[in-house]
Amino acid sequence: MLNYILKRILMLIPVLIGVSIIVFLIMRVFSPDPAPIVLGQHATQLATEAWRQANGLNDPVYLQYFNFITGALTGDLGTSYYTKMPVSKEIFARFPATIELALVAIVLASFFGILIGVISAVKKNSIFDNIGMLIALIGVSMPIFWLGILLIILFSGTLHWLPSNGRIDPMLQPVAVTGFYMIDSLIAGDMDAFTDTLQHLVLPATALAMYSMAIITRMTRSSMLDTLQQDYIRTARAKGISEGRVIRKHALRNGLIPIVTVIGLLLGSLLGGAVLTETVFSWPGIGAYTVTCILKSDFPVVQGVVLLIATIFVMVNLIVDVIYAFLDPRIKYSKVKG
Amino acid sequence: MLMEVKALSTEFKLKRGTVRAVDDISFTIDEGEILAIVGESGSGKSVTALSIMGLLQNPGRIAGGEILFKSQDLNKLSQKELQKIRGNRISMIFQEPMTSLNPVWRIKDQIMESIMTHMKVSQKEALARTIEMLDTVGIPSPAERANDYPHQMSGGMRQRVMTAMALSCGPDLLIADEPTTALDVTIQAQILELLYRMREKFGMAVLLITHDLGVVSEAADRVIVMYCGKIVEEADVKSLFARPLHPYTVGLLQSIPQIDDESDEPLYMIKGMVPNPLRMPRGCPFSDRCDRCLERCSQEMPKLQDVDGHKVRCFLYDVVSEGGHAQNE
Numbered sequence: 001m002l003n004y005i006l007k008r009i010l011m012l013i014p015v016l017i018g019v020s021i022i023v024f025l026i027m028r029v030f031s032p033d034p035a036p037i038v039l040g041q042h043a044t045q046l047a048t049e050a051w052r053q054a055n056g057l058n059d060p061v062y063l064q065y066f067n068f069i070t071g072a073l074t075g076d077l078g079t080s081y082y083t084k085m086p087v088s089k090e091i092f093a094r095f096p097a098t099i100e101l102a103l104v105a106i107v108l109a110s111f112f113g114i115l116i117g118v119i120s121a122v123k124k125n126s127i128f129d130n131i132g133m134l135i136a137l138i139g140v141s142m143p144i145f146w147l148g149i150l151l152i153i154l155f156s157g158t159l160h161w162l163p164s165n166g167r168i169d170p171m172l173q174p175v176a177v178t179g180f181y182m183i184d185s186l187i188a189g190d191m192d193a194f195t196d197t198l199q200h201l202v203l204p205a206t207a208l209a210m211y212s213m214a215i216i217t218r219m220t221r222s223s224m225l226d227t228l229q230q231d232y233i234r235t236a237r238a239k240g241i242s243e244g245r246v247i248r249k250h251a252l253r254n255g256l257i258p259i260v261t262v263i264g265l266l267l268g269s270l271l272g273g274a275v276l277t278e279t280v281f282s283w284p285g286i287g288a289y290t291v292t293c294i295l296k297s298d299f300p301v302v303q304g305v306v307l308l309i310a311t312i313f314v315m316v317n318l319i320v321d322v323i324y325a326f327l328d329p330r331i332k333y334s335k336v337k338g
Numbered sequence: 339m340l341m342e343v344k345a346l347s348t349e350f351k352l353k354r355g356t357v358r359a360v361d362d363i364s365f366t367i368d369e370g371e372i373l374a375i376v377g378e379s380g381s382g383k384s385v386t387a388l389s390i391m392g393l394l395q396n397p398g399r400i401a402g403g404e405i406l407f408k409s410q411d412l413n414k415l416s417q418k419e420l421q422k423i424r425g426n427r428i429s430m431i432f433q434e435p436m437t438s439l440n441p442v443w444r445i446k447d448q449i450m451e452s453i454m455t456h457m458k459v460s461q462k463e464a465l466a467r468t469i470e471m472l473d474t475v476g477i478p479s480p481a482e483r484a485n486d487y488p489h490q491m492s493g494g495m496r497q498r499v500m501t502a503m504a505l506s507c508g509p510d511l512l513i514a515d516e517p518t519t520a521l522d523v524t525i526q527a528q529i530l531e532l533l534y535r536m537r538e539k540f541g542m543a544v545l546l547i548t549h550d551l552g553v554v555s556e557a558a559d560r561v562i563v564m565y566c567g568k569i570v571e572e573a574d575v576k577s578l579f580a581r582p583l584h585p586y587t588v589g590l591l592q593s594i595p596q597i598d599d600e601s602d603e604p605l606y607m608i609k610g611m612v613p614n615p616l617r618m619p620r621g622c623p624f625s626d627r628c629d630r631c632l633e634r635c636s637q638e639m640p641k642l643q644d645v646d647g648h649k650v651r652c653f654l655y656d657v658v659s660e661g662g663h664a665q666n667e
Contacts, residue, residue, distance in 0.1 A: 231437040237393055238432075239452045239503070240425030243417070249451075253442050328442055329487040 001325065008318045012311065019310040020072070020303065024065050027299050034297035038081045055081065068303060077307075078300030080293075087304040091286065095308070096179030097167055098285035101277070102270035104205040109212035110263050114256070116213075117220025121228060121255075122247055132217060139214025148207040148280035155203060163200050165282035172196050204281040208274050212266040219262050220255070227255035257327050264320030268313040340510055340543050341367040341390075346403035348382070348389045357615040358401070359385040361567040367511065372537060372544040374558035374575070376551060376590070380612055382567035383547045384433075387513045390545075391430055392420040407511070426456040429504035433516035435496035439488035445472075446484035449503045456507045471502040474539070475532060494525035498532065505536055512536075513545045518553060530557050551594055555579055563587050566613065566623035569642060572649040583650040585628045622652070630654060 035048045035057070043051075052058050056067060071078060077087035120132040156164035163169075167181055172193040174184040182201075185193035227233065228251055236250040237243070278288040286305060293301040325331045348360040360382040367373050375383045388394050390405055392412060405412040407428065412420065432438045440448060449468040453459060459467070465484075472480035475498040488496055497517060504512055514533060518526035534557060537544055546558055554561055554575065561578045563571040563586065571584040582588045592606035610627040619625055625635040632653050645655040 231432060231434050232440040234393060235432065235438045235500070235503075236440065238391060238425055238430045239455060240421040240423070241451065241455050242421060250440050250443075254440070257442075330441060330489045 001322075005318065005322065008321070012314050015314055016307060016310060017069075020069060020307055021065070023303055023306040024068065025061075027294075027297070027302055028061060028064075031294070031297040031299070034081055034299065037296055068300075072304075072307065077304035080301050081298050082296065087300050090289075090301055091304060091308060092179060094284055094286045094289050096181075097283060098274075098278075098287060099271060100167075100180050100182060101201065101204055101208060101274070101283060101285060102267065104201050105208040105270055105274075106212060106263065106267045108205055108209040109216055109266070112209075113213040113216025114220050114259065117217045117259075118224055118247070118252065118255075120217070120221045121224030124225065129221075133221070136214040136217040139210045139217070142210065143276075144207055144211060144274070145276040145280050147210055148204070148277055151203045151207055152280070162202050164203060167197065167200050167284060168193065169196050204277050204283055207280070208270065208277045212263075212270070215266065216259060216262060220259055223258050224251060224255040227251045230254070253327065257324065260320055260323055260327065264316050264323075268316040271312050271316070272309045339366050340369045340371075340408065342404075342406040343386075343390070344404040344406065346386070346389060346405060347401040348385050348394065349399060349401040351397045351399070352616075355616045358618075359398070359567050359615070360389060362403070363564070363567075363569050364403075365562055365569065365572065367543050367545060369510070370537065370541050370543055372533075372546055372557055372559045374546045374548060374554045374561045375564055376548060376554055376561060377564035378549060378612060380566075380615065381564040383549075383564050384515055385567075386564075387430065387515050387545065387547055390513065391424060391428065392417070393424075393430075422456070425452055425504075425509075426507045427509055428511045428513065429507070429509040430513040430515065431497070431500045431504045431517050433519050435493050435500055435520060438500055439496055441488055443487070444484070445486050445488065445491075445499055449484075449499070449506055452503050453506050467506065468502075471506050472499070475499070475502040475505075475536070476528075477502070493521050494528060497521060497525075497529050501529075501532060501536065505540060505542070508540060509542050511543045511545060513547070515547045516549070517546075518550070519548070526553070533557065551590060563590070566615070566618065568623065568651065569649070570624065570651045572642075573647065577647060581646075581648075583645060583648050583655060584624075584652050585630050585654070586624050589627075589629075 034055075035051050036043060039047055039051055049058075056064055059067070068078065075088065077091075079086050080090055083090065116132040116135070120129040123129055152164040155162045168174075172185075172190070174181060174188045174190055174193050177184050177187055181197040182194065185191075185197055228247075232254075233246060233251055236246045241249075272287070274283075274285070275287040275291050277283065278285040286309075290302060290305045293305070342364075343366070344364050345362050346360055346364070347358060347362050350357045350359055359380075363382075363386065365373070375386060377383045385394070385398065388398070389400055390407075390412065392415075394400065400413055403413070407423070412423065415423070439445070446465060446468050449471065450461070450464040453464040453467055454461070457464075469480045469484055472484055477483050477495065477498055483491070483495075488499075491499065501517075512533075517533065518529050521529060530553060533544060533546070536542070544557075546553070548554060558575045560574050561572065562569055563578075563584065565586050571578070571582070571587045573583075578587065579591070582591050586608070589606065589608040593608065595605055608627055609629075613619060613623060613626070619636060621634070621636040621638050622628070622631075622640055625631050628635065635653055640651050640653045640656065642649050642651045643655065
């Protein structure tokens, strides 16, 4: 198992080289020249040239890439053209917001998705099943930003129950230790900040979770329906154990194995930042920020963020595969010849 | 008498109509007896077993009749009450040993679950009993193999594990639904031998469901032949093989290849196909395949009657028929 994990981590290297080359080239081919955007349209030819020279944009592309990748290896992702801050700092300032939102969303989505999916499968064709599948259908079809706006209008605008934007009331902001406000507020022992963080999370997490939940619900339902038809479920019933135990102990564990993959993939994409959700809820996360940087041709930031997201995506998949081996004894990675 | 099935009918309500998979069958099983039910696929033999176990899945349901187990009608019990009997007093092994065990559970946990559901024993005692049962059914080094997962075992081994699980609570009746069908011939013999040995050791009755007359001749005490959900013949095993009465039974026996048969004639085959269960013929369901079909066969259903110690459902043996002429040969 350990060998397998090491091998997979080593395989990360070619993935990252490939991703970095692609994003590097795309930015340089398709993005407008950053110099006039940074310096303004009235900048002189001389100033523009000097700025390009200073930022290494006059070097041949392969040299630019070489400089970027050697820097990245030592942890230096460059500095933003606009804020002049190190890219790593820029990322650290925003990424925890994205992770916090993504994790809360995926927990919500998994909990309700699996719950509804299992009940729908067990009570197939019942009223509950039909309602559950209708919700799932709405969930996959409804655009997240629109759902977000509806949620804001109802819960924030009309009912005034929940805040509609930002991560926390600025007056309550805890000292940044991890960047996760839920954790930071607990470290500071500030329960007001903690509740406020949770309140700010409810609407964006719900909007973001809806799509994933719908996917998980449908996958769980079909996987459970398949599992409940298996011979070993009949064997379990023939043992004389209760139907509840048959479902919880025998069907669920088998039925959830494929769901783990789905949840992993969904989490991976959520961690890449939810651009629309972040925009609608003014969530200071990495997604909306990256889009702005792409539009402004802030090369170092875009490259850094994409590298990071690719790494996380691969790691999440690795974790899913490891969980797989624990759930399904038939999978033994150590025997896989690489 | 351990079990008496009276006029049991089981139906499947489908969109295109209702299929009566088991149609008004009655039989008894004595304690310690091996009763075989023989028939083709679709003859209703497995549905009979599932009806007894209360394991019919939608859209199947028992349409009528009684299943008296120790004078208690299983059909009248709630699922909760049935659960106390299932796996405990009546247990079952299935046709597909490869898929009948839960792939993500260790062997020992699957057997222990059965024991701990029905017996008031500690985890430790349950494990000890599990290993003892695995040893009894002939699993080598049972203490170690108990930790295996199903995929680490062969089909024959898995059927042994299924048997150990089914026998772990010392049932009075073991229902074996085609226990050897999915196994290769040498392993088939081993599993049959195992069932036989277990019957000797534990004294339980066995309801053996099979399409394989070879299996029947080796293992059973008494045989029921089913066709299209009906019992067409019932007899003890020796007399059935020596003197089959119903043309269907005769056909089944004739279509077994004989190793000492030196003639060049092709193997006998029952002509035609099993009728569509949604469009059953009005009379005897076998009438349109029968070599000795009479005029009335396609008009009315013969009754199951006693003929020379057999029970047979055929007009050929209708000694006192309504027309007054004897057709017995």
